[in-house]
Amino acid sequence: MSFVRTGPGSGNASTGNAESVQKFVEALRSDFKTLSLETKKKYPQIKESCEEAISKLSTAGSNQQQSVYYTVNQILYPLVQGCETKDLKIIKFCLGMMQRLITQQVVDQKGARYITDALWMLMEHNIEEVKVLQTITLLLTTNTVVHGDTLAKSLVLCFRLHYTKNSTIVNTAGATIRQLVSLVFERVYLEKDSLSNLQQKDSSGNVVEIDATDTSISGGGTTLSSGPSEMSTFASDAFFLFQVSFAFSSTILLGDLFEHP
Numbered sequence: 001m002s003f004v005r006t007g008p009g010s011g012n013a014s015t016g017n018a019e020s021v022q023k024f025v026e027a028l029r030s031d032f033k034t035l036s037l038e039t040k041k042k043y044p045q046i047k048e049s050c051e052e053a054i055s056k057l058s059t060a061g062s063n064q065q066q067s068v069y070y071t072v073n074q075i076l077y078p079l080v081q082g083c084e085t086k087d088l089k090i091i092k093f094c095l096g097m098m099q100r101l102i103t104q105q106v107v108d109q110k111g112a113r114y115i116t117d118a119l120w121m122l123m124e125h126n127i128e129e130v131k132v133l134q135t136i137t138l139l140l141t142t143n144t145v146v147h148g149d150t151l152a153k154s155l156v157l158c159f160r161l162h163y164t165k166n167s168t169i170v171n172t173a174g175a176t177i178r179q180l181v182s183l184v185f186e187r188v189y190l191e192k193d194s195l196s197n198l199q200q201k202d203s204s205g206n207v208v209e210i211d212a213t214d215t216s217i218s219g220g221g222t223t224l225s226s227g228p229s230e231m232s233t234f235a236s237d238a239f240f241l242f243q244v245s246f247a248f249s250s251t252i253l254l255g256d257l258f259e260h261p
Contacts, residue, residue, distance in 0.1 A: 024104060025068060028075070029057050031097050035078065038093070043085055049078035072106045076114050083118040086125060095131050102138045112139055113150045116157075123157050129169045133161060133176045140180055144187065155180065 036050035053075035060071040082094035098115055101107055107115065116139070119132045136154050140146050146154060158180065162173035 021068060025057050025060065027100075028097075029054050031093075031100075032057070032075070032078065035082065035090070035093060035097075038090060039082070039085075042087075043081070043090075046078050046081045046085070046090075049081055053078055069106050069108075072101060073108065073111045073114065076101075076111055080114055080118045083122055086127060088128070091122065091128055092131065095128065095135055099135055099138055102135070102142050105143050107139070107143075107145060109145045109147065109150070112146045115139060116146070116150050116153055120153060120157055123161060126164075129161055129164070129166070130172050133158065133169075133172050137176050137179060141183060151184075 032050045032054050036047045036054075039046040039050070056071050056074055057068070060068045076098075079094040079097055082090045085091065098118075101111075102115070115135070119135055122128055122132050136158060140151070140154060155177070158173050158177045161169055162177060164170060164173075
Protein backbone atom coordinates (compact mmCIF):
# COMPACT_ATOMS: atom_id res chain seq x y z
CA MET A 1 0.00 0.00 0.00
CA SER A 2 2.83 2.35 0.81
CA PHE A 3 4.13 2.70 -2.70
CA VAL A 4 1.08 4.68 -3.77
CA ARG A 5 0.58 6.57 -0.54
CA THR A 6 4.06 7.91 0.00
CA GLY A 7 4.45 11.60 -0.65
CA PRO A 8 7.31 13.27 -2.51
CA GLY A 9 10.74 12.94 -0.98
CA SER A 10 14.35 12.94 -1.97
CA GLY A 11 16.91 10.42 -3.08
CA ASN A 12 16.82 7.26 -5.14
CA ALA A 13 14.07 5.65 -3.04
CA SER A 14 11.72 8.54 -3.77
CA THR A 15 12.56 8.42 -7.47
CA GLY A 16 11.93 4.69 -7.59
CA ASN A 17 8.64 5.14 -5.76
CA ALA A 18 7.51 7.84 -8.18
CA GLU A 19 8.36 5.60 -11.12
CA SER A 20 6.40 2.71 -9.61
CA VAL A 21 3.39 4.94 -9.08
CA GLN A 22 3.58 6.22 -12.63
CA LYS A 23 3.79 2.71 -14.07
CA PHE A 24 0.86 1.61 -11.95
CA VAL A 25 -1.24 4.59 -13.05
CA GLU A 26 -0.39 3.99 -16.71
CA ALA A 27 -1.38 0.33 -16.41
CA LEU A 28 -4.72 1.29 -14.85
CA ARG A 29 -5.38 3.90 -17.50
CA SER A 30 -4.65 1.34 -20.21
CA ASP A 31 -7.04 -1.13 -18.59
CA PHE A 32 -9.81 1.45 -18.38
CA LYS A 33 -9.27 2.41 -22.01
CA THR A 34 -9.68 -1.24 -22.96
CA LEU A 35 -12.84 -1.53 -20.86
CA SER A 36 -14.15 1.68 -22.41
CA LEU A 37 -13.70 0.28 -25.92
CA GLU A 38 -15.37 -3.00 -24.96
CA THR A 39 -18.44 -1.26 -23.55
CA LYS A 40 -18.91 1.82 -25.75
CA LYS A 41 -21.69 0.32 -27.90
CA LYS A 42 -23.63 -1.92 -25.57
CA TYR A 43 -22.96 -0.21 -22.23
CA PRO A 44 -22.35 3.52 -22.84
CA GLN A 45 -22.80 4.30 -19.14
CA ILE A 46 -19.76 2.15 -18.33
CA LYS A 47 -17.78 3.86 -21.09
CA GLU A 48 -18.55 7.24 -19.50
CA SER A 49 -17.50 5.96 -16.07
CA CYS A 50 -14.25 4.63 -17.54
CA GLU A 51 -13.46 8.00 -19.10
CA GLU A 52 -14.08 9.69 -15.76
CA ALA A 53 -11.81 7.15 -14.05
CA ILE A 54 -9.06 7.82 -16.61
CA SER A 55 -9.37 11.54 -15.93
CA LYS A 56 -9.07 11.04 -12.17
CA LEU A 57 -6.06 8.77 -12.62
CA SER A 58 -4.38 11.35 -14.84
CA THR A 59 -4.83 13.97 -12.12
CA ALA A 60 -3.56 11.65 -9.40
CA GLY A 61 -0.59 10.50 -11.46
CA SER A 62 0.56 14.04 -12.21
CA ASN A 63 0.14 15.27 -8.64
CA GLN A 64 1.96 13.26 -5.98
CA GLN A 65 0.21 15.24 -3.26
CA GLN A 66 -3.04 13.59 -4.37
CA SER A 67 -2.08 9.96 -3.93
CA VAL A 68 -3.53 7.29 -6.20
CA TYR A 69 -4.61 5.51 -3.02
CA TYR A 70 -7.25 8.15 -2.36
CA THR A 71 -8.58 7.86 -5.92
CA VAL A 72 -9.21 4.12 -5.97
CA ASN A 73 -12.70 4.19 -4.43
CA GLN A 74 -13.78 6.59 -7.17
CA ILE A 75 -12.44 4.42 -9.98
CA LEU A 76 -14.02 1.22 -8.66
CA TYR A 77 -17.44 2.31 -9.94
CA PRO A 78 -17.01 1.26 -13.60
CA LEU A 79 -15.71 -2.12 -12.41
CA VAL A 80 -18.80 -2.63 -10.26
CA GLN A 81 -20.94 -1.56 -13.22
CA GLY A 82 -19.14 -4.10 -15.37
CA CYS A 83 -20.00 -6.87 -12.92
CA GLU A 84 -23.66 -5.86 -13.13
CA THR A 85 -23.81 -6.46 -16.90
CA LYS A 86 -23.79 -10.28 -16.62
CA ASP A 87 -21.54 -10.18 -19.69
CA LEU A 88 -18.91 -12.84 -18.95
CA LYS A 89 -16.14 -11.21 -20.98
CA ILE A 90 -16.60 -7.87 -19.24
CA ILE A 91 -17.03 -9.46 -15.83
CA LYS A 92 -13.79 -11.43 -16.15
CA PHE A 93 -11.95 -8.28 -17.15
CA CYS A 94 -13.40 -6.27 -14.25
CA LEU A 95 -12.59 -9.00 -11.73
CA GLY A 96 -9.04 -9.10 -13.07
CA MET A 97 -8.71 -5.35 -12.51
CA MET A 98 -10.14 -5.67 -9.01
CA GLN A 99 -7.61 -8.37 -8.22
CA ARG A 100 -4.74 -6.17 -9.40
CA LEU A 101 -5.94 -3.30 -7.22
CA ILE A 102 -6.16 -5.66 -4.24
CA THR A 103 -2.72 -7.14 -4.91
CA GLN A 104 -1.19 -3.66 -5.04
CA GLN A 105 -2.83 -2.97 -1.65
CA VAL A 106 -4.57 0.22 -2.70
CA VAL A 107 -8.04 -0.86 -1.54
CA ASP A 108 -9.27 0.55 1.78
CA GLN A 109 -12.23 -0.55 3.93
CA LYS A 110 -14.80 1.31 1.84
CA GLY A 111 -13.36 -0.07 -1.38
CA ALA A 112 -13.36 -3.57 0.12
CA ARG A 113 -17.07 -3.17 0.83
CA TYR A 114 -17.76 -2.10 -2.77
CA ILE A 115 -15.86 -5.11 -4.10
CA THR A 116 -17.56 -7.52 -1.68
CA ASP A 117 -21.00 -6.24 -2.72
CA ALA A 118 -20.11 -6.81 -6.38
CA LEU A 119 -18.87 -10.33 -5.63
CA TRP A 120 -22.03 -11.06 -3.66
CA MET A 121 -24.13 -10.05 -6.67
CA LEU A 122 -22.14 -12.38 -8.93
CA MET A 123 -22.55 -15.20 -6.42
CA GLU A 124 -26.32 -14.73 -6.35
CA HIS A 125 -26.46 -14.95 -10.14
CA ASN A 126 -24.12 -17.98 -10.28
CA ILE A 127 -21.52 -16.13 -12.36
CA GLU A 128 -17.77 -16.83 -12.27
CA GLU A 129 -17.98 -18.45 -8.84
CA VAL A 130 -14.39 -19.72 -8.79
CA LYS A 131 -12.99 -16.30 -9.71
CA VAL A 132 -15.26 -14.75 -7.08
CA LEU A 133 -13.72 -17.04 -4.46
CA GLN A 134 -10.22 -16.22 -5.67
CA THR A 135 -10.97 -12.51 -5.35
CA ILE A 136 -12.39 -12.95 -1.83
CA THR A 137 -9.25 -14.82 -0.81
CA LEU A 138 -7.01 -12.06 -2.15
CA LEU A 139 -9.11 -9.39 -0.46
CA LEU A 140 -8.86 -11.01 2.96
CA THR A 141 -5.27 -12.26 2.83
CA THR A 142 -3.44 -9.35 1.19
CA ASN A 143 -4.04 -6.96 4.11
CA THR A 144 -6.37 -6.38 7.07
CA VAL A 145 -8.90 -3.89 5.68
CA VAL A 146 -11.85 -6.31 5.76
CA HIS A 147 -13.65 -6.32 9.11
CA GLY A 148 -17.07 -6.57 10.70
CA ASP A 149 -20.08 -6.74 8.39
CA THR A 150 -17.92 -6.91 5.26
CA LEU A 151 -16.00 -9.87 6.65
CA ALA A 152 -19.24 -11.58 7.69
CA LYS A 153 -20.68 -11.07 4.22
CA SER A 154 -17.53 -12.51 2.65
CA LEU A 155 -17.74 -15.60 4.85
CA VAL A 156 -21.45 -16.09 4.14
CA LEU A 157 -20.66 -15.86 0.43
CA CYS A 158 -18.09 -18.64 0.78
CA PHE A 159 -20.43 -20.83 2.80
CA ARG A 160 -23.23 -20.41 0.27
CA LEU A 161 -20.94 -21.42 -2.58
CA HIS A 162 -19.78 -24.39 -0.52
CA TYR A 163 -23.33 -25.78 -0.66
CA THR A 164 -23.77 -25.56 -4.43
CA LYS A 165 -23.98 -28.65 -6.64
CA ASN A 166 -20.85 -28.01 -8.69
CA SER A 167 -17.99 -30.07 -7.27
CA THR A 168 -15.28 -27.67 -8.46
CA ILE A 169 -16.99 -24.74 -6.78
CA VAL A 170 -17.66 -26.78 -3.62
CA ASN A 171 -14.01 -27.83 -3.33
CA THR A 172 -12.73 -24.31 -4.01
CA ALA A 173 -15.15 -22.81 -1.50
CA GLY A 174 -14.17 -25.40 1.11
CA ALA A 175 -10.48 -24.61 0.69
CA THR A 176 -11.27 -20.88 0.86
CA ILE A 177 -13.26 -21.27 4.07
CA ARG A 178 -10.48 -23.26 5.75
CA GLN A 179 -7.93 -20.64 4.77
CA LEU A 180 -10.06 -17.72 5.95
CA VAL A 181 -10.99 -19.38 9.26
CA SER A 182 -7.31 -19.95 9.98
CA LEU A 183 -6.56 -16.35 9.03
CA VAL A 184 -9.23 -14.88 11.31
CA PHE A 185 -8.01 -16.75 14.38
CA GLU A 186 -4.37 -16.06 13.58
CA ARG A 187 -5.20 -12.36 13.68
CA VAL A 188 -6.83 -12.81 17.09
CA TYR A 189 -3.56 -14.19 18.48
CA LEU A 190 -1.61 -11.35 16.90
CA GLU A 191 -4.03 -8.86 18.41
CA LYS A 192 -3.66 -10.41 21.85
CA ASP A 193 0.13 -10.21 21.67
CA SER A 194 0.01 -6.62 20.43
CA LEU A 195 -2.31 -5.53 23.23
CA SER A 196 0.00 -7.12 25.79
CA ASN A 197 2.97 -5.26 24.35
CA LEU A 198 1.09 -1.97 24.49
CA GLN A 199 1.03 -1.93 28.29
CA GLN A 200 3.39 0.88 29.14
CA LYS A 201 4.51 2.85 32.14
CA ASP A 202 4.46 6.61 32.49
CA SER A 203 7.30 8.65 33.95
CA SER A 204 6.04 7.97 37.51
CA GLY A 205 6.14 4.23 37.00
CA ASN A 206 2.37 3.85 36.83
CA VAL A 207 1.10 1.10 34.55
CA VAL A 208 -1.10 2.40 31.76
CA GLU A 209 -3.95 -0.03 31.22
CA ILE A 210 -5.03 -0.66 27.67
CA ASP A 211 -8.65 -0.08 26.73
CA ALA A 212 -9.08 -2.02 23.51
CA THR A 213 -12.26 -0.13 22.67
CA ASP A 214 -10.58 3.28 22.75
CA THR A 215 -8.10 4.75 20.31
CA SER A 216 -6.31 6.75 22.98
CA ILE A 217 -5.06 5.77 26.43
CA SER A 218 -4.66 8.15 29.35
CA GLY A 219 -2.69 7.49 32.50
CA GLY A 220 -0.67 9.61 34.90
CA GLY A 221 -1.47 12.72 32.90
CA THR A 222 -0.03 11.15 29.74
CA THR A 223 -2.03 10.28 26.65
CA LEU A 224 -0.67 7.40 24.61
CA SER A 225 -1.73 6.04 21.25
CA SER A 226 -3.23 2.56 21.39
CA GLY A 227 -1.92 1.74 17.95
CA PRO A 228 -3.81 0.97 14.75
CA SER A 229 -7.59 1.18 14.82
CA GLU A 230 -7.89 -2.53 13.94
CA MET A 231 -6.38 -3.47 17.32
CA SER A 232 -9.86 -4.09 18.80
CA THR A 233 -11.44 -5.64 15.74
CA PHE A 234 -9.92 -9.08 15.26
CA ALA A 235 -11.67 -10.68 18.24
CA SER A 236 -14.96 -9.27 16.94
CA ASP A 237 -14.17 -10.78 13.54
CA ALA A 238 -13.73 -14.19 15.16
CA PHE A 239 -17.11 -13.77 16.84
CA PHE A 240 -18.65 -12.92 13.45
CA LEU A 241 -17.10 -16.11 12.11
CA PHE A 242 -18.65 -18.13 14.94
CA GLN A 243 -22.06 -16.59 14.26
CA VAL A 244 -21.86 -17.29 10.53
CA SER A 245 -20.75 -20.89 11.11
CA PHE A 246 -23.49 -21.51 13.67
CA ALA A 247 -26.17 -19.96 11.45
CA PHE A 248 -25.21 -22.09 8.48
CA SER A 249 -24.93 -25.26 10.55
CA SER A 250 -28.41 -24.65 11.94
CA THR A 251 -29.82 -23.95 8.48
CA ILE A 252 -28.35 -27.13 7.02
CA LEU A 253 -29.58 -29.19 9.99
CA LEU A 254 -33.12 -27.81 9.69
CA GLY A 255 -33.07 -28.43 5.95
CA ASP A 256 -32.10 -32.06 6.51
CA LEU A 257 -34.86 -32.50 9.09
CA PHE A 258 -37.53 -31.17 6.73
CA GLU A 259 -36.16 -33.15 3.80
CA HIS A 260 -35.89 -36.40 5.79
CA PRO A 261 -38.55 -36.27 8.54
